Amino acid sequence: MFDTTVSHTTGNDTTTEIETEIRKIIDARAARSGAYGVHFLELCDLAAAQLNGGKLLRPRLLMGAFDALTTERTVTAATRSVALEIAAAVEILHFAFLLHDDIIDEDLLRRGRPNLVGHLAGKTSSAKQTAMEQGISDARRLHWARSSGILVGDLMLTIAHQAFARARVSEEYRLRLLDLLDATVTETLAGEYCDVGLADGCITPDLELVLNMTRMKTAAYTFELPLRVASIICGSDHRLEQQLGSVGRHLGLAFQLQDDLLSAFGQSETHGKDPYSDFREGKETALIAYARMTHAWPSIEQLIGAEEFSEESGRRIQNLLIECGAQQFVESMVQDQIRAALSMLSAHDGVVPTAVSQFILTFVDALDGRRA
């Protein structure tokens, strides 16, 4: 690694840099995986291919914030290289969460394409070939595919932790990064636990709980983590890190609520999931939690998560969610959260540098209404 001082690098293609960094981490690992047999190597290759398709929302946010934070001062190439490594690790952490989330939700698709489990259950690999030759039942093949998803998720969680643990920064910063990773992972798992408890009817739903779950499950690692990592690595004080963390929490909640709106009302071609899958699975979103408190609930309750779920049921639920005000409530919550973030970013207290505010505003504008 070069230790020369570099100036701000917004001119670089950050996305390419992130992709290269992820590939570097995965390739180094694939080289070692051969020692564990051909089947495991094949699994690692498949995981690498699946990891490749993402929009890199989190690492792009991290690197954009890092570069904006360092416009007015210079950082060494070594420091920026640490930021890139952690940005790649954050994407790999995201992949770990997606893998286990898809297992829990029993999803075989992600962004409209077969996910890792769907791929293993449905496509030909040497292991699959063996299964077909031996006339293995679909149920056993699916069990094998799902088990593989659990194990690959564990591997990705390990890779992400290893990157944070090895970050070449001072011990103080390394411990701050590790604390942040710990809090973020715990919060995400707690959010996911709450989500599945609600969906399975094992936790009693109410609007506050559902909003907390939404914040914990996505906002923490999608927006707060990247912004705080960027602050720590470039040496910002605690006050700026905290402020950017709060901005991230507001934006993260807005992002997830927007995602819920898209799943409920958007075109499946846009959001890449089965149409009405949230309704079919009985997912407890803020939309549903709000609707529970209205006159429309008895009608929605009959339809949602029902054994026989038709497209007609889906359209009927959409109309009921609009009529009862749930859609409007969630839409205005999205706006509230964005407004809260913007007011923190544009406060004239000098905490958040202008370049950083501008980057975040541009980033959010580009996201608006799209699923990442």
Next chain:
Amino acid sequence: MFDTTVSHTTGNDTTTEIETEIRKIIDARAARSGAYGVHFLELCDLAAAQLNGGKLLRPRLLMGAFDALTTERTVTAATRSVALEIAAAVEILHFAFLLHDDIIDEDLLRRGRPNLVGHLAGKTSSAKQTAMEQGISDARRLHWARSSGILVGDLMLTIAHQAFARARVSEEYRLRLLDLLDATVTETLAGEYCDVGLADGCITPDLELVLNMTRMKTAAYTFELPLRVASIICGSDHRLEQQLGSVGRHLGLAFQLQDDLLSAFGQSETHGKDPYSDFREGKETALIAYARMTHAWPSIEQLIGAEEFSEESGRRIQNLLIECGAQQFVESMVQDQIRAALSMLSAHDGVVPTAVSQFILTFVDALDGRRA
């Protein structure tokens, strides 16, 4: 932490020290988990209770080796305290593997008692209470319990990595510990992947592959990891670390093969699993891989993993495995592996100190024929 020099402490009750250390790690976390809601706190408490029941094989091996390695020199209390923290982390890592292993195997029991999933699916908790009040089906409750097992496994994997990442040793040693953890976790996951692929018929079995799987899945983290961690923390040279690692691999394979023998031929009261569960699930053990190459295979194949599996089928498979020589083959492999370990331990090349050899021999003697 005190930084005074202490002499060798075999007189202490190491088991109590390890239990205290595990409790310290879990309690610190439980204190923070309250922030994520009452349901998550309850889940963490349950996980802590489940973690409590183990025989602490791995951390006891680690601390025993550490204390034996430091009989002839003095180490600081701070160094021994690092060893204890990592010993606790190794037990927590083991718990993470067990949790995901039980999900994959669809087991609800561990050591004859309900495991975490079995507990959540079957016992009363506030979340479960809600489910019962709402008349939630058993299938949804089981889905919730299994999802919780995946998430708690992730949390335990995180805790183990955090402990290694924060080990208060020199940077050189910390990186050696992290390299070792990385290799061990990857090897264990590769072994588990191979195991499930074999059990589901998605990977073609042969004896060599099955023995490799057995070594990867258990030997690496059960014996090699604790012995190498002890060497690294007390500052041994690479040669001793390598030698103890090899001893660990041999003992680990012997231990797992012995475990397979116990599952197949032992009393279920002793080994704490459903009797014949390996046969019922069609597990690909060295016993089965050997039997495949004999005249007994067609008869065994009809019985093993069959839809209708009776106690009679179990007894019949036992007899066939004895008749065809599989039992004897695996028993002599166990002896071979133990002999190889012993010859390394008693070699007069001065690599392994006598106190360490003696400790390991005593430890293995106490294990012999018992499931840990």
